Amino acid sequence: MIRKPSRPVLVLQYTILILGVLFAVYPLWFAFLASGRTGDRLYTLNLLGMFIPTEWTFENYRAMIFDRPLLTWLRNSIYVAGVTTVASLVITTSAAFAFSRFKFYGREFALILLLAIQTFPGVLSLVAVAQLLTALGLYGKHEGLILAYTTGTLVFSTWNMKGYFDTIPIELEEAAMIDGCGPIQSFILIALPLARPALAVTALLGFLAGWGDFIFASVLVPAPDSMKLVVPGLFSLANSQSVPWGNFAAGGLLIILPTIIVFLMLQRFLVSGLTVGGVKG
Known part of the structure; x- marks a missing residue:
């Protein structure tokens, strides 16, 4: 008692x-x-x-919406965060399912390597990422920023998704293949619907990576107002003489609305997606 x-x-x-x-x-x-x-x-x-x-x-x-380029910054951030979310989902689910269901040479080493990469702070890779994007012709473009954000979300999301796929009985997919489904069909029709909580976590991480970052967005897209994202855009309101605190506070409150909307859409899946996927090896 x-x-x-x-x-x-x-x-x-x-x-x-x-x-x-x-x-x-x-x-x-x-x-x-x-x-x-x-x-x-x-x-x-x-x-x-x-x-x-x-x-x-x-x-x-009123000043932030009509006098400042806030709507342009929001549009840029929604584009970057949205594409990052989709790319993270496609790559992470495919990689996690392969790690969970197939035995291949180098599998254990690849999983350990992912964990080793996670131990390094992402900011340490900033110079190397900038050099790679310059070589690819993507420096200063939103597509380069999407590539950087997507790779940054893959490690944790892949491990979390793998752990969730491990909890789904493989017999369900085998039964689907007996009924005529191929490996890809069983993955799309059976595994993905059952992994919706983990997909919600992956989607949220991808969206947050592309929405709230300052350092990568400032360094990799050193662009005029028409290319800035919301966080670097708000920071650019300040100058050496003054800071428009009222505009800054209003803009800060406005830019959290998309995050709240995404969270409310995914919240019923988040707890189980984190806990179940996080305890399986």
Whole structure:
């Protein structure tokens, strides 16, 4: 029988939880307050205004949408993140299924190599990636950035997808092949539908890789406003004299909306996709 915690212990637990929630939520709330202030002010002298919106204007949102190239940055980021997501799904599912279902020479070495690659921070490869993209004629182009993001998501996603495919009984695919399906048909019609949670995780990782990055997007696409992505674009609003904090906060809140939409679309698959795929070898 599980003993119920005493009242002091419950009070301490709830206090810690409430403080943790406030610590996590307040930065977002602070940005929301800053986005509604006039005059590009990050702070207000009104103590109450640090916690509730005592003043409000939509000017910063209007400026970001109509006066700044935010919509262009959003279009570029949606293109890069969307193609990265699709490419990650196609390559990762194929590689993970091969590792899970087939025995071939070098299989174990390849899996260990993937883990070894994961130990190195991605930023260490930045110079090498830039040189490779220059040689391929893709430096400064969105397609080169998509290639860099896709390769960066493959290691974890391949291992996670492989672990999930390992949990799917191979007898289901064998039964489909007895009924006339070929290997590719059984993969598409049987394995992929059953692996939807892991596919959701892979899709989310691919989207986030192409959406929220700053370093790779700034270095690999050092382009004018018409080519920038949202995060480097927002950073470019600042100059040596001033930072338009109101515009910056409003833009920051606007660019998280696509991420929230994608997360809400995939959330019912995410927990099982991470936990089941992560515990199988």
